[in-house]
Amino acid sequence: MRIGLFGGTFDPIHVGHLVLATVAMEEGKLDRVIFMPAGLPPHKVGKHIAAPQHRLNMVKLAAGREPRFQVSDWELSKEEVSYTIDTVKWMRKQYPQDELFFIIGADMLADFPTWHAANEILQIVTLLAVPRPGFGELNAQQVWEQLPEHFRRRVQIVDMPEMEIASTWIRSRIQSGKSIHYLVPLQVEDYIIQHHLYEYRLGIEQTVPVAANDVLDQSRWIVCEQQIREYAMEQLSPYRFRHVEGVVQSAVELAKKYGVDERKIRVAAWLHDVAREWEPERLLAEADRLGIEQIFYIAVDLLHGPIAAKLAGEKFGLFDPEITQAVKYHTCGRAAMTVFEKVLCLADAIEPSRVYPGVDQVRRLAFNSLEKALAVQFDGTIAYLLQRNKPICVNTLLARNEWWQEVAETPADGARTNGNNS
Numbered sequence: 001m002r003i004g005l006f007g008g009t010f011d012p013i014h015v016g017h018l019v020l021a022t023v024a025m026e027e028g029k030l031d032r033v034i035f036m037p038a039g040l041p042p043h044k045v046g047k048h049i050a051a052p053q054h055r056l057n058m059v060k061l062a063a064g065r066e067p068r069f070q071v072s073d074w075e076l077s078k079e080e081v082s083y084t085i086d087t088v089k090w091m092r093k094q095y096p097q098d099e100l101f102f103i104i105g106a107d108m109l110a111d112f113p114t115w116h117a118a119n120e121i122l123q124i125v126t127l128l129a130v131p132r133p134g135f136g137e138l139n140a141q142q143v144w145e146q147l148p149e150h151f152r153r154r155v156q157i158v159d160m161p162e163m164e165i166a167s168t169w170i171r172s173r174i175q176s177g178k179s180i181h182y183l184v185p186l187q188v189e190d191y192i193i194q195h196h197l198y199e200y201r202l203g204i205e206q207t208v209p210v211a212a213n214d215v216l217d218q219s220r221w222i223v224c225e226q227q228i229r230e231y232a233m234e235q236l237s238p239y240r241f242r243h244v245e246g247v248v249q250s251a252v253e254l255a256k257k258y259g260v261d262e263r264k265i266r267v268a269a270w271l272h273d274v275a276r277e278w279e280p281e282r283l284l285a286e287a288d289r290l291g292i293e294q295i296f297y298i299a300v301d302l303l304h305g306p307i308a309a310k311l312a313g314e315k316f317g318l319f320d321p322e323i324t325q326a327v328k329y330h331t332c333g334r335a336a337m338t339v340f341e342k343v344l345c346l347a348d349a350i351e352p353s354r355v356y357p358g359v360d361q362v363r364r365l366a367f368n369s370l371e372k373a374l375a376v377q378f379d380g381t382i383a384y385l386l387q388r389n390k391p392i393c394v395n396t397l398l399a400r401n402e403w404w405q406e407v408a409e410t411p412a413d414g415a416r417t418n419g420n421n422s
């Protein structure tokens with residue numbers, strides 16, 4: 001059997017790789033091509049390079065439909081980065097009887113004689129050199145002619161057009177919210193979306209904390225905030241939009257007091273009510289489409305929170321869990337809310353245009369204790385719902401019980417009353 005080895009970072013694998021492997025297979029008369037994602041130094045993995053498991057999974061998805069393509073995780077599973085000679089020796093061990101080929105970019109051909117153990121490599125494999133952008137077959141031929149005779153016998157130039165697709169370009173498209181449709185196989189596209197790969201454009205990749213003074217990240221947040229603000233304006237009546245502006249204002253004030261990231265809370269505030277005025281039919285249809293948890297279906301009014309949280313990812317590439325969780329639970333609350341969640345929830349209740357009975361008390365408490373203010377606010381909400389015989393979300397009760405205890409344990413508190421706010 002004639003077997004070709006195709007190594008690369010594959011970050012992510014794209015149609016250029018697949019076309020290359022196919023042409024190399026035909027031109028080199030190979031029976032099989034083995035894709036081998038390269039191991040990388042650990043410090044490179046994270047912000048710009050996807051985790052090895054993700055790269056491997058994507059290669060498997062991409063190669064899965066061609067029976068002559070195989071995938072090996074040999075390099076990935078090794079602790080240290082390997083030399084080509086180690087890889088081809090491994091290959092020889094796996095396939096002692098077969099004819100082996102190693103696919104490389106034609107641009108690497110000129111340097112090949114200087115590679116570690118170049119002679120030894122060519123005793124084991126034949127090189128299949130494929131044209132690269134800016135380094136076509138003609139260049140490759142010229143370089144080939146310069147090679148020593150014993151090298152030339154073991155190098156074959158593959159005839160194929162140069163393809164101007166690069167993984168870096170694909171990553172930058174994802175970062176700027178552009179489509180990668182047709183650039184990667186559909187399954188790979190789905191995988192990238194599902195796992196939020198390469199989405200550091202808003203400084204919101206979960207594994208990498210945002211550097212607050214990073215100018216680039218600053219500008220990304222500004223763009224994100226503008227986009228969501230415009231979307232809110234589009235979706236809401238002037239009356240509701242004024243409410244949202246008020247929430248932004250109150251949220252920033254509370255954020256200052258309680259040490260919450262102001263940029264993030266602004267984005268959360270603009271986002272929180274974008275679906276607030278949708279018709280019940282639309283809310284229900286969207287909730288079904290987005291797979292919103294059953295607990296929110298207890299009252300149609302509650303659905304606008306989790307829907308807005310999901311739309312953030314879908315429409316704006318915003319997946320920051322701090323923001324999406326706060327938006328998701330801003331109406332009903334939940335057990336063990338974060339400070340960020342409490343700030344949004346409370347800002348929603350006390351923004352300047354709110355006029356319900358008891359709002360002044362909640363406003364006063366807000367700058368004393370988030371929990372006290374929320375306890376009073378939630379008691380009011382629960383009383384209101386009971387009075388009108390409406391269902392109460394269990395999350396609301398869980399949250400309220402937590403704060404009730406905290407407040408009860410604070411003897412200095414004279415502001416709490418039962419059943420206020422109704």
Ligand SMILES: [Fe+2]
Binds near residue numbers: 272273276304330331
């Ligand atoms: Fe809301």
Ligand SMILES: [Fe+2]
Binds near residue numbers: 243272273
């Ligand atoms: Fe609101």
